[in-house]
Amino acid sequence: MRFNRRKFAKRLAILGAAPMAAARPTPAARDAESECLPIHELKLPPDVFADLKSYARPVLAQARYLEQLPLQGVEPGFVFVPR
Amino acid sequence: MQDLCYLTIAEAAGLIRSRKLSPVELTKAHLDRIAKVDPLLRSFITLTADVAMRQAEEATQEIAAGKIRSPLHGIPITYKDVIATAGIRTTAASRVYEHWVPETDAHVVVKLRTAGAITLGKVHLSEFAFAGGATEADFVKPARNPWNTKYSPGGSSSGSAVGVAAGLAMGSVGSDSGGSIRIPAAYCGVTGLKPTYGRVGRTGEIPFSYSVGHLGPITRTVEDAAIMLEYLAGFDPGDRASSKAEVPPFSRLLGHSLRGARIGISPSYMDAVGNEEDLMSAFESCVRVFRSFGCTVREVVVPHLNYACAASYNCIMRIEGFRAHLENLRDKRSLYGRGAFRNIARGGFLSSVDYLRGQQARSLISGELSKIFEGIDILLMPTTPTTPSGGAYRSKGTDPKINRTSFTHEAAYTSPFNLTGSPALSVPCGFNSIGLPIGIQLIGRAFEEQLILAAGHQYQQVTDWHRRRPQLLS
Numbered sequence: 001m002r003f004n005r006r007k008f009a010k011r012l013a014i015l016g017a018a019p020m021a022a023a024r025p026t027p028a029a030r031d032a033e034s035e036c037l038p039i040h041e042l043k044l045p046p047d048v049f050a051d052l053k054s055y056a057r058p059v060l061a062q063a064r065y066l067e068q069l070p071l072q073g074v075e076p077g078f079v080f081v082p083r
Numbered sequence: 084m085q086d087l088c089y090l091t092i093a094e095a096a097g098l099i100r101s102r103k104l105s106p107v108e109l110t111k112a113h114l115d116r117i118a119k120v121d122p123l124l125r126s127f128i129t130l131t132a133d134v135a136m137r138q139a140e141e142a143t144q145e146i147a148a149g150k151i152r153s154p155l156h157g158i159p160i161t162y163k164d165v166i167a168t169a170g171i172r173t174t175a176a177s178r179v180y181e182h183w184v185p186e187t188d189a190h191v192v193v194k195l196r197t198a199g200a201i202t203l204g205k206v207h208l209s210e211f212a213f214a215g216g217a218t219e220a221d222f223v224k225p226a227r228n229p230w231n232t233k234y235s236p237g238g239s240s241s242g243s244a245v246g247v248a249a250g251l252a253m254g255s256v257g258s259d260s261g262g263s264i265r266i267p268a269a270y271c272g273v274t275g276l277k278p279t280y281g282r283v284g285r286t287g288e289i290p291f292s293y294s295v296g297h298l299g300p301i302t303r304t305v306e307d308a309a310i311m312l313e314y315l316a317g318f319d320p321g322d323r324a325s326s327k328a329e330v331p332p333f334s335r336l337l338g339h340s341l342r343g344a345r346i347g348i349s350p351s352y353m354d355a356v357g358n359e360e361d362l363m364s365a366f367e368s369c370v371r372v373f374r375s376f377g378c379t380v381r382e383v384v385v386p387h388l389n390y391a392c393a394a395s396y397n398c399i400m401r402i403e404g405f406r407a408h409l410e411n412l413r414d415k416r417s418l419y420g421r422g423a424f425r426n427i428a429r430g431g432f433l434s435s436v437d438y439l440r441g442q443q444a445r446s447l448i449s450g451e452l453s454k455i456f457e458g459i460d461i462l463l464m465p466t467t468p469t470t471p472s473g474g475a476y477r478s479k480g481t482d483p484k485i486n487r488t489s490f491t492h493e494a495a496y497t498s499p500f501n502l503t504g505s506p507a508l509s510v511p512c513g514f515n516s517i518g519l520p521i522g523i524q525l526i527g528r529a530f531e532e533q534l535i536l537a538a539g540h541q542y543q544q545v546t547d548w549h550r551r552r553p554q555l556l557s
Contacts, residue, residue: 038405039431042413056429058490062397063437065484066444069390076442077449 087112088250089552092307093334095253096154099146106146106157110139110201113159117203117251124249126226126242128164130204131171135159138201145199154310154334156199161252163240164205165212166298167287168192171202175289176210178222178418179411189287190319191256191298198314203252206242210423212258212291213239213404221420228270229553230519234471237270239263243301244271249553254302254311260292260404261396262467262497264299265509269466269522272511274539274549275301276308277497279529280504281326283312284319292403293324294442295395295501304549305510305539309333312532328530336533337540342377344538346370347459350382355389356495357480357487358468365513365521366465372542373463383459385451389482390444391499392491398441399502401430449503456528461538464496466509466522474515496524506532510539511548520548 044052087109090098098104114132121127142157162168165175167185169192174180188196196202207226218225228236229249236245240257244267247255257264259277268275276299283298290296300311313333319325348370358366374380405412408427416424455462468480468487480486485495500507505526512523527535543549 037432037434038402038409039428041409042416042428042431044428052425052428053432055425056432059397059401059429060432062393062484062489062491063433063440065390065393066398066437066440069387069440069444069447071440071443071447074443074446076439077446 086250088116090253091304092154092158092253092302092310093304095158096156096310099157100151102146106139106142106201107136109157110135110159110203113203113251120249121251123232124227124229124245124251125224126206126245126249126251127161127204128174128176128207128223128242129172131202134171135201135203142199142201152197152199153314155195155314157201158199158253159201159203160195161203161206161243161246161255162192163208163212163243163255163257165208165258165289166191166256167289168202168205171205173205173289174223175212176208176221176223177420177423179415180289181222185287187287190284190321191315192287194314194317195256206246206255208240208242209238210420211289211408211427212260212263213423213427218422221422228471228519230272231472231517234519235270237267237471239267240301241267244268244273244275247271247273247301247303254300254307256298256315257301258288258296258298259501260296260400261501262494264297264301265466265497265507265522265524266493268301268509269511270471270520272520272548272551273301273303274305274308274511275299275509276312276532276536277500277507278312278316278532279326279506281324282328282506282530282532283315284317284322284325286319286321290407292400292407294403295400297501305508305536305543306334306337308508309337309536309540326530331533333533333536337537339533339537341373341538341541344376344378344461344534345459346373346378346380347383347455347462348380349384349388349462349464351384352388353464354478355480355482356468356485356492357476357478358465359470359474359515360477361474361513361515362465362468362470362521363477366523369512369523369542370463372545373538376541381459383455383462385448385455387444387448387451388499389485391448391502392485392495394441394444394448395502396491396494396498398433398437399445402433402438402441405430445502448499452503452505460527461535462526464524464526466496466524468492468495470515470519470521472515472517472519500526504529506530506535508535508539510542512546513548
């Protein structure tokens with residue numbers, strides 16, 4: 001079936017914000033994501049982990065700022081080739 | 084003859100070349116001063132007096148026989164204690180490396196030893212060059228600012244800057260992943276150069292951050308920084324980021340005319356950061372000096388520069404640092420100081436997406452800066468937004484990402500150029516109301532250190548900030 005932009009828009013309008021809400025990370029999804037973080041490689045005791053998690057908040061807030069940048073299509077610059 | 088310990092490298096080299104001064108005399112003068120002054124300043128972690136005297140005797144004999152290796156022959160210097168020195172323990176100011184004695188010298192040590200420099204010892208840093216402010220609880224107690232021992236000398240290359248400012252060494256090699264050469268240079272009233280990424284090889288440096296880490300000189304004058312860079316620079320086969328670019332004779336290009344040079348300033352970025360009043364006054368005086376050289380001054384806007392700290396300091400450096408330390412953080416946690424452990428380990432909460440986003444931001448901001456450099460030759464900024472004592476602010480800063488409420492504030496002017504890899508030079512440009520030094524930063528195009536060095540040198544020909552000495556030591 002061919003994609004029909006008008007029908008698609010209408011369907012989106014009927015569904016309202018539902019698809020967007022589903023796209024946001026739910027608490028469960030966020031937990032699953034956090035299991036992949038490198039911090040778990042340290043196998044820290046729970047109290048140390050909790051302290052660090054709190055201490056990491058300003059760093060994570062800084063990282064979130066980068067989501068505001070127009071980075072679509074921008075290639076990562078980690079291969080910095082010196083002359 | 085003036086105080087031997089406050090000769091510049093260029094002056095001492097001239098005296099050594101004309102046989103009016105021997106490396107033994109010069110080294111002994113420094114060791115005597117270190118014995119008197121360093122118990123107060125605590126800049127040394129490991130003093131290598133025996134090694135230094137042996138090297139000085141060899142240098143004296145060679146020079147007497149007519150073999151002068153370089154302007155650094157017989158010049159006493161120090162190394163930040165993350166730089167490996169064969170047979171001399173290298174601690175990174177951490178218990179993790181408390182007993183580590185490397186078998187081989189770092190690339191930069193080989194280069195400077197070949198040039199004939201004398202190794203006085205290994206100097207202080209905040210733990211692993213990333214613990215933030217060093218504290219009395221650390222493995223080695225923090226170095227003190229020679230201008231006022233109540234205040235921080237800045238970090239992380241604190242011992243390098245303190246020693247050079249206090250006449251305990253004629254130069255030092257520091258490292259800089261977010262401002263660690265330039266910030267202590269500014270706080271201690273000396274000159275610090277972060278060269279272009281890839282210009283100085285890093286083999287033998289205890290690694291922290293692969294893609295934003297640099298090594299470079301801290302000296303009292305720009306001329307001395309140029310001399311040291313000539314011998315530090317060059318291809319390092321052990322460092323994958325090392326450049327094969329030709330190394331210009333930096334110290335012979337310092338007289339290059341600045342007439343018509345285009346200086347960029349960025350009031351919009353400075354407003355976003357927020358600065359102390361004394362520092363702004365010093366910056367404005369500095370701009371007037373460059374105008375008097377015949378430079379044109381224009382305002383520039385790097386559109387996303389206010390995201391550079393977030394990308395460089397908080398994503399790239401932290402994730403690379405976490406990886407560099409992963410095994411030690413896991414297996415030797417108790418050996419880390421509390422501050423160092425928490426500061427390094429919290430990078431583990433960042434994700435691979437954060438890292439890639441940081442590297443994309445690097446592309447974006449580097450591209451924008453390159454565009455700006457099509458219209459200017461030098462970008463002029465403060466080195467730091469504050470002095471270590473803190474003081475009245477002219478403006479509090481308009482951008483919460485980097486203004487005084489953010490913990491990245493101190494590195495707001497330095498860290499962006501670790502991201503872009505640009506060469507950046509800090510020179511003293513004044514003092515605040517309680518007598519603590521202020522630095523200004525000259526940023527250039529990649530692999531064009533010669534222009535910022537020439538500008539810094541000529542600034543020092545008409546100002547005397549770099550000649551002032553901490554009074555409490557006199």
